[in-house]
Amino acid sequence: MILLRLISWPYVRKHLLRSVLTTAGIVLGVALLVGMQGANRSVLAAFNQTVDRIAGKAQLQVTAGESGFAEDVLERVQAVPQVRAAAPVIEASVETGLKGQGKLLILAVDMTGDRSLRDYDFENGDEDVIDDPLVFLAQPDSLIVTREFAGRNGLGAGSRVAFDTMEGPRQFTVRGVLKAGGMAAAFGGNLGIMDIYAAQKVFGRGRHFDRIDIGLAEGVSLEQGQAALEKALGPGFNVEPPSGRGRQFESLLGIYTTAMSISSLFALFVGVFIIYNSFAIAVTQRRAEIGILRALGATRGQIRTLFLGESAIAGLIGSAAGVALGLAFTRSLAGFTGQLMEAIFGVPQNTREILVDPRFLLVALVLGVATSMIAAFVPARNAARVEPVQALQKGKYQVLLAGENRTRRRAALLALALSLGCLALSRYRPLFYLGYLLTVTAALLLAPFLSLELARLLRGPLKWLRPIEGSLAADSLIQAPRRTSATVSALMLSLALAIAHGGVSLASVQSIQEWMAGTLNPDLFVSTSETLAARDFRFPAAMEGELEAVPGVADVQPVRTARVHLGGKPVMIVATELGRVYRHIHRTIIAGDAQTMDTLAPEGKGVVIGENLSVLQKLHLGEIIELPTPSGPLRLPIVGIIRDYSNQLGAVFLERSVYVRYFQDDTVDLFRVYVKRGAAGEEVRRQIVERLGGHRRLFVLSNREVRDYVTGVANQWLGLTYIQVLVALMVAILGIVNTLTVSISDRRRELGVLRAVGGLRAQIRGTVWMEAVAIGAIGLALGTATGAVFLYYEVQAIGKDIAGTPLAYQFPFGIVALLVPVILIAALISAVLPAETAVRSSLVEALEYE
Template sequence: MRLARLIGWPYARKHVLRTCLTVAGIALGVAVFVAMHAANRAVLGGFERTVDRIAGAAQLQVTAGGFGFPEEVLERVQAVPEVRVAVPVIEAVVDTGLAGQGSLLILGVDMTGDRSLRQYDLESGEEAIIDDPLVFLAQPDSLIVTREFAERNRLEVGHRIPLMTMEGPKQFVVRGIMRPGGFGKAFGGNLAVMDIYAAQKMLGRGRRFDRIDVAVREGVPVERCQAALRAALGPGFEVEPPEARGAHFESMLRGYTFTVNISSLFALFIGMFIIYNSFQIAVTERRVEIGILRALGATQGQIRGLFLVESALLGATGAGLGVILGGAMAQLSAAYIGGLLEDVYGVAQHVEGAELGAPLIASSAALGVLASVLAAWIPSRAAARVDPVQALQKGKYQVLSVGENRARRRAAAASLAAALICLAAGRSAEAFYAGYLLAVLTAILLAPTLSLWLSKLLRPLLRWLRPVEGTLAADSLIHAPRRTSATVAALMLSLAMVIGFAGMAGAIYDSVTQWMDQVLNPDLFVNASGSISRRNFTFPASLAHEIERMEGVDQVQAVRHARVIFGGVPVSVVAADVEKLASKVRRIVIQGDLDEMYRLTAQGRGVIVSDNFADLRGVRLGDTIALPSPSGLVRLPVVGITRDYTDQQGSVLVDRSVYRRWWQEDSADVLRIYLKPGYSPERVRQRILEQFAARQRLFVLDNAEVRREILRLTDQWFGMTYNQIAVAVLVAVLGIVNTLTVSITDRRRELGVLQSVGGLRQQVRHTVWMEAVGIGLIGLVLGLALGAVNLYYTVEMVHRVAGLRIDYQYPWGVAALLVPGMLLVALASALWPAEKAVRGRLVEALEYE
């Protein structure tokens, strides 16, 4: 520690910029890690808090997926002796129609019994409402809102709020205002309570409930009550504690969380290379210093310790800054991720701002320090092994020794062999991920050797471009591979990440477009909800018949989507008239015969599952699956597997006859409308709106609008990863600036001599620029090559994690854009170091060393 203070600190002060760049590298890596984790946690935490607050004193919740269940189930639950209180609930997120207020969580409850479970702590309201639920129940336009919501919208008791109901826009009256805190804080305060039967009418739910909240009789263990309810209701119902909803939500986000984790670790990994690079440079620059220390009796351990302490201090500083930066980024990201998840999954939640929390701060700080120490381990070991005599001699210390290169190459060969073995044996997840890591490790180990070879290959080209400057730049790269290889490796990794991601995104876009071409071919879509992913509102099936009778309409397909729990995970059940569907849609078949699967499904003798459902749930063609429904388990064979992007967790297509029989319902949330030839979608849309909009909540979208919306959601999905990649590239660019700054310092004498013998400033500039372009070019070649490997693993990961089969398509277009892009970035990062080289004092430069 004393050595660090006496020797390390003056060095850091002397090289402020490099120290800052090094710290920035680790800070950015940690910041991305912190931001993603804090934002993710905020989203999950927001959802869980909302669930918890809304659950009140409920110990168990009875659900049957997103379809809900008939009212009669309530009596069956209430008849279970272990149940103390069972109250029905309807929950839905609706748009308020109030400027800037977004969504409002409507909680439909039965006030005659609900107060046994939830405390409606009313601070103001008509006296009658507070004391007398009769008035509240007798007037179905009654709403109780939170103080927070009321204040934001300047609402008082008696004021009206417009809400879109299934019967068109209706005015609701605020008849009570809840005190802040507790229940009133659920969904960020954007909460309104209404009578459950009014909510049924408003949301078009018929005589169905979403769930039943249960309090267990005193003295009865919750597990016993849970078992009794399961026995009474059968396997079609879920009986779980409220917190299980959080677990289901989390399982839905598995794919997203995984992607975020991988890219934030990548960013941190790239940051490690910057640290490694800086310390490698520091060791070479301070050889004389190390030699003197060793000559004065410093032990190898002390030298190693000096560098490790320095790296730990830099790591801690970087981590500290990273945590602060990450905290700020998390605030921005949390709202974005919240919106994204609501749009993509249609799950209502409210993010209340990201809090880092002590465990995340501690783990991020530890990660930053650990990454820094790990990255500095090899340079510090090299520093400890410096021979004092050789160290005090001037020489080409940047050259990698033959032995060092050989050892690296041998390690790379072993790593490659192990990666190939893992690939061959890669059915298991462990072998697959180990193979991925080993492949990346191979590339990292080979980076110095490949950099050297490529530098030698570049020399004639650079020389041809600029005989003097090109030769000097190439020689600088050739003679100092230690200086450049880590930057090249960082650049290589970030570009590999870009290629992997771009290839995956491109393939997914292509796949989604192909799916849309095949499946989303109706001329118009009539939605009950404003968003294509929300299923809060439903139509009666009779609306489909009414629209079908309209002039110009050829066919209307009523479709109902809802999630049910299958294997502990929410998956989508899509109920459609399969015979009609078969006449218009040729689905992309993965397994099975399309006509046969349509025929069997239409007859209610099978289901068609999506490819991601089959892969994620381990289901094969011919297997019988059991879907939970209020009437029991629906056991049907899988008669076909097709490509379908309806739900990231998978979807199951059933015929509406099956849906009516088992789910005891005949509603729809989407109507797919095909027009007769010659009829304009716009005119038919207008007629539908004129005829139905006044009495029925509906949104009519044409084909192009639905496609745009799906692509927008896909863009939104990738948006956060784009940002992470941008940070990774930025970290790599910092590495180039760092390397060039060191290069200028190293070559001060050389550049000074060049100027003293008549070299022009412009020539010095060109030398630095060409060196930077050289680093960029080498990084590009290696990055694009490693990107091909990374893309293979990414495609495979998408299959394993999300169950999506996407084609391997190398993103040539992106690669072509990256070449000039990265060269320009490399050039830009050389501008300042070049000016520094040009403006250095000549005498000082000649005195250097």
């Protein structure tokens, strides 16, 4: 403690800017980690909280995927002796058009019996606020809203709220206001209660319910109730506690969470190099100080502890600041994540409360401190090894010894050889990832050697550019490779990450566009929602005929999509008239042949599955899959595997008639409409809206609009990863500033001598600038090479383990072309301040330095 106060603190004060820059790496890494995790957690917690609050006292819930089930299931459930109360539910979200209010989650229940499961805490008792429960039931426009929602929008009993229904826009009358708290807090307070039979019409559900909430009889355990219901209903139904819905959502969020966590940790990993660099330099600069301390009797352990203590404090301060910054970002990130989840999966989100787990904040703090200490471990160990005599020999330490260099090269070659071996055995997936890790290790081990070699190569061009400044800048890098190698490593890793992500994005967008060109080729799409992903509203089957009657329409293909559980994961069933669809689209067949597929699948004798489902769930051609349906399990062989991007967790293409029969659901989410040759798409679109839009809620989207929407969602998804790449780059640029600051103070005497012998300020400035640009150029060269390798691993990991859809290896030349000026300019900008420090320092002080 005394050493920290007497030795470390004056050093930190003297090099305040560098200390701040050192901790900035940790700040950004931890901030990103906390922000991302906090956002994901808040979105998930908001979803779970909504599920939990609207579940009330329900102990179990009966569902059959997203298709819902016929009303008669309720009587079968009520007949189970273990069931005390069973309440049917429809849940959907609507846009009310109230400014800034977002969506309203409608919980539709049967009020004559629902109170046995849910507490409806009305303002001033029932009769004052539900003006009249009989009127509430009798009138299909009845709506109950929460106190919070009513307050925000100036609503009271008798007020009108408008939203679209399947029968066109309708006004609803507020006939009840729920007290704040409890169920009213679900979906951020944007909750509306409606009669379930009215909701069937509003949302086009026919005579279906979405689920049944169950309260068990006294003395019946959850397991007993579950077993009894499963036995009574058969395998097509899912009987789970309400928390099961949270788990399903979590599995949807899974890929996203994994991607975000990896990138956040990567940013922190990049930070390690910055800290390593700073401490390595600090050890070098304070060698004399260390020598004196050692001469005065300080033990090696004390010196090591001193540096580790410094790093722990720096880590703690950086982590604390990172946590604060992360928390500040969480709300906007949560909003973004929520929107993304809704756009991709159609699950409405309303994250008003930011929930951060204090335990996670503690983990982030520990991680930040540990990162800092791990980064400082080697410099601390080196400091402890300093002999007093050696300490006086300034500059020697910056040089990489030939032996040290050789050892690193050998270790790197070994790592490379092993990684190639792992690659050969990559069918054993852990070996594939071990190979990736070994490649990263090899790159890091080779970075100092390659930096040195590249600096030597750069000397000529730099000298040619500016004889004096260029030579001095190159020599500075050549003579002190240890000073720059960590920064170069950080820059290399950041750029490699950017290039790999860029390559993946490029390939993803290109693959999606190719797929869209082949399959999303109808002229118009008539959908129940603007986003295509939301399935709250459904069209009646009869609408197919109405659309066919519109002049200019050549073909109409009804599509119904619903998630069901397959292999424990929510996968998408796409039910359509496969024969008609196949006549229009161009598929990329992965397994099977077109003739068999076109014969068996439309006859309902088999299903076609997406390639990603086949990869993720290891399903093969000819294999029988079992789909849970309300009519019992539907077992069909896989008669084809096609490339498909319609759902991240995979899709099963099923003949519509089979779906209707087994799921007892003839509703439609989307109509694919082809326009007659010669007919104008816009005119047909206008006709559809004019003829059908008045009495139905519908959105007619052109082919271009749908493609733009899908591309937009893909870009939104990929865009978030770029935020992390940006942070990693910022960390690396901070490293350049740090290195240059150190370089300036390290060479203060040298620069002073230069000025004393007639060196101009402009020349000193130019030297620092060129050194910065050289670091940037070396980082770019190494980063591009490493990025090319990382891209290979990322493409493989995405194709085989994460998304299940193979991506083509496409090196993102465009992104590299963009990165070159960005990094060089960033390096130049980061040199401005250190350069000015160098030229403005006192000549006398510089000459007296050391």
